[in-house]
Amino acid sequence: MPKINGNEIKPGTIIEHDGGLWASVKVNHVKPGKGGAFAQVELKNLRxxxxxxxxxxxxxxVEKVELENKDQQFLYETDGRLVFMDAETYEQVEIDADLLGDRRPFLQDGMTATVNYFGEEPLNVSLPQKVKCKVVETEPVQKGQTATSSFKPAILDNGVRIMIPPFIGPDEDIIVHTELMEYSERA
Structure with missing residues (x-):
């Protein structure tokens, strides 16, 4: 694995540190009046x-780690494990559902997601940036509310609560940004 200097760490860089794999979340470069410059790095353990x-x-x-990214199709969930299939080799792999956290409801059957591997070990799952969902329940439109940019609560077909514009009604398809978990546009 290639070694890099401590000041070359950027957000998203994956390093091997203290016997584990860590992803840098935030990096702040500091130049104090006395002494040498340093990088204050917030790390998250990938395991x-x-x-x-x-x-x-x-x-x-520090040792920089390169992960292998593979696009894989989601098949089903069983006992808290997500089963993905490699489209080229048809090989199936089980991944812990907790890796997705709050984004789990946006994973749909047959969806293609990017799985990050360290050797043979799957470490992370990246969903597509935008997903199509249906609004199941929302408040009716109130007259005069369109003058300001207000939002109203809605429940989607996957059970997630988000805020949507007032002109969207029940049974309408919308596009949701999976990273931010918020309304993006009409479908």
């Missing part, structure tokens, strides 16, 4: 989700 704040000086060497 168990722990967070850690570390300070790396520019002369510190």
């Amino acid at each position: 168990d989700g722990r967070k850690l704040n570390e300070r790396f000086r520019s002369e510190d060497k």
Whole structure:
């Protein structure tokens, strides 16, 4: 694995540190009046989700890890495990459903997601950025409410509650941004 200097760590960089795989979430480069510059890095463990704040000086060497990304099709869920299939080899892999966290309801049958592998070990699942959902329940439109950019609560077909514009009614299809978990546009 290639070694990089501590000041080359950027958000999203994956490093091997303290015997584990860590993804940098936030990076703040600091130049104090006295002493050398350093990078204050917030790390997240890719295996168990722990967070850690570390300070790396520019002369510190860390091992950068490259993950292999594979597009795989979601088949079904069984006992808290998600089953994905490789479209090329038809090989199936089971991944812990907790890896998706709050985004789990947006995973739909037959959806293609990107699975990040370290060797043979699946570490993370990335959903498509936007997903089509149906509004199941929302409040009726109130007259005069369109003058300001107000939003109203809605429940989607997957059970997720989000805020939508007042002109969207029940049984309408919308596009939801999966990272932000918010309304994007009409479908």
